[in-house]
Amino acid sequence: MSRFAHPAGDRHAEMLPHERPPLAPADLNRINHAIWPRTSTRTDGALTIGGVDVRDLAEEYGTPLYVVDEDDVRSRMREYATAFAGSDVHYAGKAFLCKEIVRWLMAEGLGLDVASGGELAVALSVGFPPSRITLHGNNKSAAELRRALEVGVGHIVVDSFEEIARLGYFAEQLDVRPKVMVRVTTGVEAHTHEFIATAHDDQKFGLSLNTGAAAEAVRRILALPHLELVGLHSHIGSQIVDTAGFEVAANRLATLLVRIKDEHGVVLPELDLGGGYGIAYVDDDEVPDIKVIADALREIVEKVCTSSGLPVPRLTVEPGRAIVGPGGITLYEVGTVKDVEGLRTYVSVDGGMSDNARTALYGAEYTTVLASRVSEAAPMLSRVVGKHCESGDIVVRDHYLPADLAPGDLLAVAATGAYCRSLASNYNYLPKPAVVAVSGGKARVIVRGETEDDLLRGQL
Numbered sequence: 001m002s003r004f005a006h007p008a009g010d011r012h013a014e015m016l017p018h019e020r021p022p023l024a025p026a027d028l029n030r031i032n033h034a035i036w037p038r039t040s041t042r043t044d045g046a047l048t049i050g051g052v053d054v055r056d057l058a059e060e061y062g063t064p065l066y067v068v069d070e071d072d073v074r075s076r077m078r079e080y081a082t083a084f085a086g087s088d089v090h091y092a093g094k095a096f097l098c099k100e101i102v103r104w105l106m107a108e109g110l111g112l113d114v115a116s117g118g119e120l121a122v123a124l125s126v127g128f129p130p131s132r133i134t135l136h137g138n139n140k141s142a143a144e145l146r147r148a149l150e151v152g153v154g155h156i157v158v159d160s161f162e163e164i165a166r167l168g169y170f171a172e173q174l175d176v177r178p179k180v181m182v183r184v185t186t187g188v189e190a191h192t193h194e195f196i197a198t199a200h201d202d203q204k205f206g207l208s209l210n211t212g213a214a215a216e217a218v219r220r221i222l223a224l225p226h227l228e229l230v231g232l233h234s235h236i237g238s239q240i241v242d243t244a245g246f247e248v249a250a251n252r253l254a255t256l257l258v259r260i261k262d263e264h265g266v267v268l269p270e271l272d273l274g275g276g277y278g279i280a281y282v283d284d285d286e287v288p289d290i291k292v293i294a295d296a297l298r299e300i301v302e303k304v305c306t307s308s309g310l311p312v313p314r315l316t317v318e319p320g321r322a323i324v325g326p327g328g329i330t331l332y333e334v335g336t337v338k339d340v341e342g343l344r345t346y347v348s349v350d351g352g353m354s355d356n357a358r359t360a361l362y363g364a365e366y367t368t369v370l371a372s373r374v375s376e377a378a379p380m381l382s383r384v385v386g387k388h389c390e391s392g393d394i395v396v397r398d399h400y401l402p403a404d405l406a407p408g409d410l411l412a413v414a415a416t417g418a419y420c421r422s423l424a425s426n427y428n429y430l431p432k433p434a435v436v437a438v439s440g441g442k443a444r445v446i447v448r449g450e451t452e453d454d455l456l457r458g459q460l
């Protein structure tokens, strides 16, 4: 069987719907806006984003290249702010953080979550107000805690008993009184990949509601005069599309607020419900409407609190992926096209697991298209792989691409705006690709691509 044919028979029976061959070759050229950036379209056959032709981007900046649709990302920032009006939206910087993203956050009026001293440094470097920053982490270093106190971050979410003691000590030393929240493990089993579910008891994050550890953390913080306990935090996991988990967690957190009032006579004014809102990666993915989630969460918290005579706390949410994920794509050049007789065709591109670890890490699904031209050729079952020395170096596991695909063609992979650049590595000494923002027909580098000099820096 040649690569120009579909492998037939049983193989299709095992496939998920989006892995089955498209009905017509023309479907291969289709840009589904549920997956691709909002401004993407085909002009003269080539994919354009933000009014910029990807062929021009590849020529000017090289490949692999991360491309961010600025209008897409900023419109999602605004949509979250609107859906959660009256609450605080803190973008989770771990999804993708750089100075320009921080500037967009400032312009759109969002807050920011950081998970390390490095992320904090990026935010501060362009003047992001510390009071709108929350510091997270299950093992914050002494230096990170002290820096956060010195610059006056708005909130610190504590994650262990040791940290409560450490923070209390540093706060006393520096004579400050930070606002803290307790990260509560609510016992919710989120329906997502095991590695990105964070509210079941048997994992490293948070203090368990079930075992009483969360209640004990509250007691210990209240006993420390240099810590101001303002609320509770929950984050159930990431890439969650079944909204029931968010609702159960909100209910449990609000119920704990009531218990804290009963036990200590203390009314905590804030609840942070975390992030985790899923996005579409492939045609079949259905994602929840953020307005519906926002209304449901508000309603649950209001109901629990008002029925217990508690004032309704101020809510915070922490979306990461849902803000930057859909607006980002990765552009690659095809290097080799290798048919494995009777199975599939391996399309090797010039990046791989170093610029997108998610497929190797979580078996993530992605959508790809031939981006530099349209093709009427028959669909060919393809696996887009990188150039690393690992057979698990897969970017797109199973996808149809046109059978006339050839070296030099550009492939675009959709929805790579979150957890791709931020999880990038230098495996095999590949430099991390540049990030380019596009808008209104113009492109500009927002993160410079690494060079060989960058790779050698620091070596003795």
Ligand SMILES: Cc1ncc(COP(=O)(O)O)c(C=O)c1O
Pocket (backbone or CB within 6 Å): 092, 094, 095, 113, 136, 235, 237, 238, 239, 274, 275, 276, 277, 318, 319, 320, 321, 322, 418
């Ligand atoms: C505490 C916390 N908040 C927010 C997020 C953002 O998650 P997501 O990018 O899935 O919205 C994460 C990551 O899962 C997290 O650990």
Ligand SMILES: N[C@@H](CCCC[NH3+])C(=O)O
Pocket (backbone or CB within 6 Å): 094, 196, 238, 239, 358, 362, 418, 419, 423
């Ligand atoms: N890195 C994960 C998400 C981690 C969320 C952080 N708590 C992913 O790509 O899906």
